[in-house]
Amino acid sequence: MRADLSAPSTGGRTPTVIRLLVLATFVVILNETIMINAIPKLMDSFHIDEQAAQWVSTVFMLTMAAVIPVTGWFLQRVTTRKAYVIAMGVFLAGTAISAAAPTFAVLLLGRVVQAGGTAVMMPLLMTTLMTVVPEEDRGKVMGNVTLAISVAPAMGPVISGLVLQWASWQWLFLLVLPIAGAVTYLGYRKLEDIGEPQAGEIDWASVAFAALGFGSLVYGLSKFTPDNVLNPLLLVVAGIALVAVFALRQVQLQRKGSPLLDLRVLLAGTYTKGLILMSIAFLAMLGSMMLLPLYFQHLRHLSALETGLLVMPGGLAMGLLGPTVGKIFDRFGGRVLVIPGSIGITAALAGFTQISLTMPYWQLLALHILLMVSLAAAFTPVFTLGLGALPPNLYSHGSSMLGTLQQVSAAFGTALVITVMATRTESLKEAGTDAISAQLDGMRLAFGVSALLSVVVIIMAVLLPARTASNGHGHGAPQDLEDEVPAPELVKD
Incomplete structure (x- = not known):
């Protein structure tokens, strides 16, 4: 039996659950762009060239592309509160690893973990918003969400520029860590479950096809240069082929009611x-x-x-x-x-x-x-x-x-x-x-x-x-x- 899906009118106000999720999303998106100005300092600190240093951004983007396709399945299998705690907990762990990274490889690992948490937050925010806010109020509430998710990327490079004028690159993570921790604790205390999770096992073949397909596609696209066309092109073609296999797999799984990403x-x-x-x-x-x-x-x-x-x-x-x-x-x-x-x-x-x-x-x-x-x-x-x-x-x-x-x-x-x-x-x-x-x-x-x-x-x-x-x-x-x-x-x- 289906419950009543209509949400009570909010009078255009942003519900508390959305405010909490917006705050958390602001923090993780701010972190996504905060490393843009840190490339020169990373090169000096780890004695690497610019191409290697750019991986702090590339690996974040690759992880996001690989993880986000799984979030549709994930958000239907856990409660709102659990999804939030897992996402922010993973993000916090990644931030701590990055701040303490003794080598560049460990820093990249921290960025991968950070991106894994970040990938969940935006779909979680949008899914919850569409569930708890009635249709007649969605525009204004979505507008308030846009304020946070638009200002964060704009502020990231500015904040990093200011911090790096006076401190090392580690402080870009050390400053985010207590803020993210406070937001996580606040959400843990105040957040309430919006929906009841559904049962269903994960299809690991779909996870592999999604990760390899979207990862290859994004990585290949990010490596195109006039002097390097063939190898990125092969990666893009392989990525498209794997995404096509992923899509066919989802069509098959839809008959069972448990696709990883419902097409x-x-x-x-x-x-x-x-x-x-x-x-x-x-x-x-x-x-x-x-x-x-x-x-x-x-x-x-x-x-x-x-x-x-x-x-x-x-x-x-x-x-x-x-x-x-x-x-x-x-x-x-x-x-x-x-x-x-x-x-x-x-x-x-x-x-x-x-x-x-x-x-x-x-x-x-x-x-x-x-x-x-x-x-x-x-x-x-x-x-x-x-x-x-x-x-x-x-x-x-x-x-x-x-x-x-x-x-x-x-x-x-x-x-x-x-x-x-x-x-x-x-x-x-x-x-x-x-x-x-x-x-x-x-x-x-x-x-x-x-x-x-x-x-x-x-x-x-x-x-x-x-x-x-x-x-x-x-x-x-x-x-x-x-x-x-x-x-x-x-x-x-």
């Missing part, structure tokens, strides 16, 4: 359109996040801290606009936000194709703020519309697939812009162009390719509905999709 989420048209939009928009965002620091530091000769301060206003604007975007969505629906937002993304990226060595900083700042604000206008409605199109028993799988494709998009966006920029730069240098002009032109072309891809975002935005159609079940999922997979009964508050 029936793709039967919901609104969710699939939102997934495409989010993936391309995330690709464009990560591409710009890679190119702008290179531009500021290599061509305008700014420090890492000055670069962080220049890009911080865009991230803050994106986050602070989140609650307002949520209110507009609740009142008018998604189209009034997503369509202008998608146009703004393309316009900002097109504007960056005009960068020069003398372009005023205020113009660069304005373009970056336009990009971030436009992404905020798109992300909150698309998250809400996409997940709202699913039945509650597929929320965790929908969140997991979204998180997985974000990692793949991040890797693809980075690989794309770096490869395009480097290829164009080398081509111009061979033709006799000076190095600085060649790199600048390469950056312009990379921004142009990102702008061209972002046109897909506009197309998907036009195809999205203003709201998820209600079917009388408290959400907008297709009735046949809901009936195929029984929803877990929820524990009443």
Whole structure:
């Protein structure tokens, strides 16, 4: 017998359980970007080259890509409180290992453990939000969530820049450790279980295919350079093949009701359109996040801290606009936000194709703020519309697939812009162009390719509905999709 899935109205307020999860997610996402400026100090401390030092970021991304596909299954098998304690406990262990790392190999191990905990937090937050917040209040609450998850990546490089001015790289972990510990304890004391876990054994073959497939795909994409195409390409092809095997395995397991990642989420048209939009928009965002620091530091000769301060206003604007975007969505629906937002993304990226060595900083700042604000206008409605199109028993799988494709998009966006920029730069240098002009032109072309891809975002935005159609079940999922997979009964508050 199915319990009543309708949630009581929150009056637009963010429930306590969501506030706790947002706080924890803020801490782990902040940590994801806090190592960006630490590469030079790691090179000195461990006597390694830059390529090796970059693994502190690469290994984190690889672990996220490998673990997130498992979270849909995991979140349906444990209580909210247990999932939270396990995720934050793993994150804390990874942070402690990293802080005390005597060798670079141990530091990488710590980053892997950290990423394992981080991978669970975002799907847990989104799944819980969609379960406890009624449809009419989701926009504003999702907007408040956007504030935290948008500000954290923007603050990471700035905080690391400040810390590294005065202290060693170990302090990047030592400062996070007590904060994460306090958040974990607070959540352990205050968090209540939202749903009742389902029984079901894990399919270890699926775990292996997911880890190897998505891991190979992300790693291959992250290693593309003009001088190194064949090996990364082989990794990408192998990754795609393994992901295809993983998908076929999930289709088989769906007949038994226990897939690792339930692909029936793709039967919901609104969710699939939102997934495409989010993936391309995330690709464009990560591409710009890679190119702008290179531009500021290599061509305008700014420090890492000055670069962080220049890009911080865009991230803050994106986050602070989140609650307002949520209110507009609740009142008018998604189209009034997503369509202008998608146009703004393309316009900002097109504007960056005009960068020069003398372009005023205020113009660069304005373009970056336009990009971030436009992404905020798109992300909150698309998250809400996409997940709202699913039945509650597929929320965790929908969140997991979204998180997985974000990692793949991040890797693809980075690989794309770096490869395009480097290829164009080398081509111009061979033709006799000076190095600085060649790199600048390469950056312009990379921004142009990102702008061209972002046109897909506009197309998907036009195809999205203003709201998820209600079917009388408290959400907008297709009735046949809901009936195929029984929803877990929820524990009443």
